[in-house]
Amino acid sequence: MIALLLLQGSLVLAGAPLFAGVARRLKSRLQYRHGPSVWQPYRDLWKWWSKQAVESDASSPLTAAAPVLVLATMVAAVLMVPLVAVDSPLSGAADLLVIVGLLALARMVLVLLAFDAGSAFGGMGGSREVAISALVEPGLVLALSVAAAAAGSTDLSVISARGQALGPALLSAPMLLAAAAFAIVAVAETGHAPIDNPDTHLELTMIHEGMLLEASGRRLAMLTYAGHLKFVVVVSIFMAVFLPFGAAAPAAVPGLDGAAIDPTPLALLIGVAVAAVKLTVATLAFGLLDAGLAKMRILVLPSLLGLATLLAVTAVAASLWLPS
Amino acid sequence: MNGPGMDVSLTVALGFLALSAAVSLLGPRAGKTALALAALGSVALAVVGGLAAFKEPVALHFGTILGSLSVDLRYDALAAPFLIALGVVGTAASIYAMGHHDGMRSRLDGVAYPAFLASLGLLFGADTAFAFLLAWEAMALSSAALVFGPRPGPTTVRAGYVYLALTHLAAACLVAAFALLGGAAGHADFAAMREAAQALDPAARDVVFLLLLVGFATKAGIVPLHIWLPRAHPEAPSHVSALMSGVMVKAGIFGVLRVVIGILGPGPAWWALAVIVLGAGSAVLGALYALVERDLKRLLAFSTIENVGIIFLGLGVGLLGATVNAPALTTLGLAAALVHTLNHAAFKGLLFLAAGSIQSATGTRDLDKLGGLVRAMPGTALLFGVGAVALAGVPPFSGFAGEWLIFQSLLTAGAATAVDPVIRIACLLAVGALALSVGLALGAIVKASGSAFLALPRSPRAGAALEVGRLERAAAALLAFVTLGAGLFAGPIRALAGAIVEASSRSTGATLGGSAPVLLGSYEPIVVASLLALIVVAAWAIGRWRAAPVRRAPTWACGIAPTAAHEYTATSFDKPARLFFEPILRPVRARRVEFEPGTPFPHRVTYRSNVDHLVESRLYVPLHRASIAFAQVARRLQQGTLQLYVAYTVVALVILLVAARP
């Protein structure tokens, strides 16, 4: 529905950088610093927007096109994933595999961008990103498949609706295991500790930042903003699958012509508030992780990501022998 | 009405191909004409495929040799996607070869190439065991001739021999299987074998299944029977590699569909489990070895192994559906396999053609020596990019469409309560394997595209590259259009595949699939593509509105003027992956530093790193050594005396005579 599309779209597009600001503020406070204001990301974006872009003379037209592509992918994902309501704003387009695929598309373009500048930092960031995401994929897809198999659909709206209908009974053993696996994966996808440090610019510790290093001006603004949007997307997927409570749902009784009745405006407002709370909680959680955990050595990452895959596999096995 | 259409098109196709072979015998000058005729023949083959998809199947009788070996053809709906793939890729490959200097290296090439196309075309319509095996052998021999070429070097000779050895292993298994089936039936035609196969006892059916599986898996390139693929594909000329990867390995898939599912019929659940396990293994290992490969064509060959594994996953689900008698599941699995077959043929053909352009422009396939080609070869770069996004399995492109369907089929199988829990877990684990292989494949193709085209050239030859001719780009562009179309129109293609499975099951009487596939989710590529396009345009516009002009400057390299030595090479790019997957890859690294005499300053550093291909070192090398040892022992029978050998024969004869006395 149009109202949902406009509502979710405008709120997320306007509010995504805020969560990054909150996370940074929390980290600073935990480190006994005053820290920047929560609105700092907006100021950063505006600063970059106003500056001239510089590109390497080894680069190709891809450097100009990539930020636009990455941003478009993330905006599309934001508009597809159910956050405020159980339904996706673009009804019928919320297939979880498609959204995961869009994240992969963004990653692919980003790694190619990293290649394009011809610098070693880009190669470093890109190579690590590719290897880590390969390890992340099985855990991610398996964790979501547990929920999909239980709900009988890969559409996030259907999974979400079923979760809401089940209530607290949703969190059975297989689902909890899958949620744990997805949580680890989410840390990897959003680039937080202990897998990546979002604030560092040291050569050997960058993954995501490494790929963005050579971007400047509006391009950097687009890419950073796309990173903020990605955080919202990943958290939304988690919430829609594992904690769908509070999202605006269509009326329980279908209307006179058999079609489902759209959620009432009150339900939508409640959905917005609940979504904001969920996102804030997630932001605080990630902030705590960033402040509390050191970044892991890259050699040790396979064991952590392997743990996520193992949890997901256990969830799969459990779902076949335990009711979910 | 239906019959004459297909009859005529087939005759036209074979006529063009025969003409092409004849013309090529006139000499090297006639090469272009011969290839143009081959292109026309391929178009005609695609037409046959198109007719087969929509019309009722028609039997064509080509003749009988020696009274009992008959060559019967019957093009039904199942042959359609394979014929269309053959036609499209064949046309593009022939046009590419017209512009390429390696297009026709000798008269043998000129005869072998149309023979290759013709044998594939006949294989997809074979209706008797003899016709099938004849086409199979012709396909193997003609492609081997193309791999060897006129003046093969030692690597090429080795590759060709490994290829021939394995393809004959496959043929031996197929002959044995057909003999068992035909013996039970009394006739060698598929209809009779289908009926007789129902009456075979379970042990015999298991044996036949294993023989067929080994035979077809070898041709398809499934691990562990894959070792010929990464050797033979790079040695063949690019247009032949495109056909081999795009269509010939699909002959193995076609064999499974036609013979295992179509003739042998449903079997115990372990059949499906075996296929799924083989598919998952090939998918992961193929993608992993592709990621750490630095020869561009070998990388693409390993990617073919990965994609064939993915197709096998769909075939496994189809077999599973036949076992538990769930036609919807069967249709879903087989339709998924068909869709991915078609899509892979298009984008892999495209990538091989583009790789061939890179090789002819720079003279090398080594990714560590390429770079910066996007400036010299923008057309090829764009075409390679289309193939790359398709291979990476990202929406809204064609690779994702096939892989999405396979995901759906595996999830459906995993959720089906009629299936044994162990197999359901296997299906869901296969989902994880599929996800892993897609992630690794994305890394592999990003590495290939980035190293080849972006940043600065890493060698003088790459720096001096020039764009290839129009014909080569046009051929690749044809496949690029098909790839993009297959991505955007995935919905109709999916419906068509489902219809083909249904039509094929109706016409052959085999229980293939009954109803339309029921999907667990929805994927409308046009919606996704339009959404993306809209936002891209909007973002682009906003990004350019009153923006300051972009400044170009050298990359910051800590104060040094940046050179190609500052970039990551392809080998360095896969280093984290080599670290993560060390237990499987077992990388070997040797580094030697030579110092200037009497000083601690290095004069030369030699670095060699390699990945151990486990299947070869743990399976084939020991087998090889064991057979050589056995041959050494058996040598003692060879005394060198002619008369002794005759004596061996006589002794054997006498023993037989004594033993055969009633």
Next chain:
Amino acid sequence: MTAAGIVGAVAGLIIVLGIALVLTRSIGRSILLVATQSILAGVAAIAVGSALGQWQIVVGGVLAIGFKGLAAPVFLRSMLRSTAVAVERRPYLGPRLSLLAAIAIVFVAATATADIGFTGTPGAERALPAAIAEVLTGLLLVMTRRKVMSLLVGLLVFENGIALTAFALTYGMPFVVELGIAFDLLVAVAVGWVYTRRMVAVLGTASTDSLRNLRG
């Protein structure tokens, strides 16, 4: 004489000639003996064929006489003249042992075919033992002689035996097969000729035990 009588007589003569072949050491003489064997077999075939009125047996007999009785021996004799190798000097088996072996062969052939009931070709109960004896004699010659020419003679004897077996049991072999065998023999003899010339040119001798050194 009836057909059966002719066949019986021919069978007896073939056995005698076989023993003679094993004993003789002159290659020229053995060529003559094998030619006679072939002609006799052909005569028997013609007799049976005309008695039964089946033309393909007659034609088979004529072909046997033509190819194996006349053409091949003539060819072999000319090869013999051109290579100046005339005698099998030291066969692997001495004269007494060879005779013993030949008689053993006849005995084996007789006992092997003793209790077979014959209803087909007239004279088959005499012809089959002779045929089997001829096969074994041919193999014996190949196993015990050193010179290539002797090996070729042994091959001809062996083939005679096969043809006679087929004739005795089934009125001869299909025409296509007969032609094939004839062609086969032609090729074998030609190859043998080339082989002998090469051996004499390179190794200086036509004896096959010089080939032992070539073992790889």
